[in-house]
Amino acid sequence: EIVMTQSPATLSVSPGERATLSCRASQSVGSNLAWYQQKPGQAPRLLIYGASARATVIPARFSGSGSGTEFTLTISSLQSEDFAVYYCQQYSNWPLTFGPGTKVDIK
């Protein structure tokens, strides 16, 4: 099973600032990496697939990068609706595995 880790656990950011979230895989997953946003009481929302491709209707302020074992999600200018928990997930192999999440909250 591929183990996913994320850092930091919590990121405090002011609106309008940039947020950089990290995700690491215990072995190479190539570009088979997705990012999700989850708000309280809601299902996760797919943001990024293929490590760097934005899903449909996802704003351009969200960008993903990386390959192999190291990945980054960048939110270029945080909006109020972006404060949430973000998960990375590998889909290189079953079982699919998720990182523990990074909570982005208001500074």
Next chain:
Amino acid sequence: QLVQSGAEVKKPGASVKVSCKASGYTFSDYYIHWVRQAPGQGLEWMGIINPSGTSTSYAQKLQGRVTMTRDTSTSTIYMELSSLSSEDTAVYYCATGYCIGTSCYDDALDIWGQGTIVTVSS
């Protein structure tokens, strides 16, 4: 769209069966995943069922307790979990992959059900 059945309360040792009904797309074309989330915790993949319902793959820790089936006549997918304990208290989601144009990424989860809360308590 995926619409799940309502909340359940079960006693330890019982089983629960959650349904997930698809609408608005060709149900038989897509793999369906189940993911659960314990209170205040992260996301845990439970398993997957193929479009025809003839093949499944389950998370090792749930092997022997989970069964996923699909009824193509009603476009409904089912997840049954047996021998419940308090550790199975969670929100259970069904989800399917992301498609753009003619390309589909079956394991990047785009369409999610609304979630079904399962509470296990004596």
